[in-house]
Amino acid sequence: MQPFTLSQAAKESKKSKSTISEAISSGRLSAFKDDNGHYQIDPSELFRVYPPNVRKSVLETATEPKTELAERELLNQKIEFLERQLEREKEFVLSLEKRLDDESAERRKLTALLTHQPQLRIAESKGNKLWKKIFKK
Numbered sequence: 001m002q003p004f005t006l007s008q009a010a011k012e013s014k015k016s017k018s019t020i021s022e023a024i025s026s027g028r029l030s031a032f033k034d035d036n037g038h039y040q041i042d043p044s045e046l047f048r049v050y051p052p053n054v055r056k057s058v059l060e061t062a063t064e065p066k067t068e069l070a071e072r073e074l075l076n077q078k079i080e081f082l083e084r085q086l087e088r089e090k091e092f093v094l095s096l097e098k099r100l101d102d103e104s105a106e107r108r109k110l111t112a113l114l115t116h117q118p119q120l121r122i123a124e125s126k127g128n129k130l131w132k133k134i135f136k137k
Helices: 006-013 017-026 043-049 054-114 118-135
Strands: none
Touching: 006 017, 006 043
16 A cells, blocks of 8 residues: 555544644654655554544444435335325315305305395295205104
8 A cells, every 4th residue: 555645644544634743743653754755654554543443334334224224214104194194184174165165155145134135035945945844844
């Protein structure tokens, strides 16, 4: 493996360049300077001081399918909830439409009574007589 520059080492170890530089200055991390005066850090030396978190990445990849499964289950539950809510809303709209129709019929009756429209009263009374004959009241 090729040696890392200071920037590459910082990215690989997920540390800042100043942290890597301080580790070199204090002697905790060995590195050498190339002809241009840039640090060259051996990857094994970098990972000796700042070990990569391999366990975490292995665990993350191992739990991804479980996470996707849990997320899918959560989405299915949300879909079921929203479908139930939509059904309740449809029932509510139907009940409101029925109430509106009943109120409209009541309003027509009251308007007929208030404006003295005998033809509507006659039609209603004929209908009432028919119902009385049918149910013998």
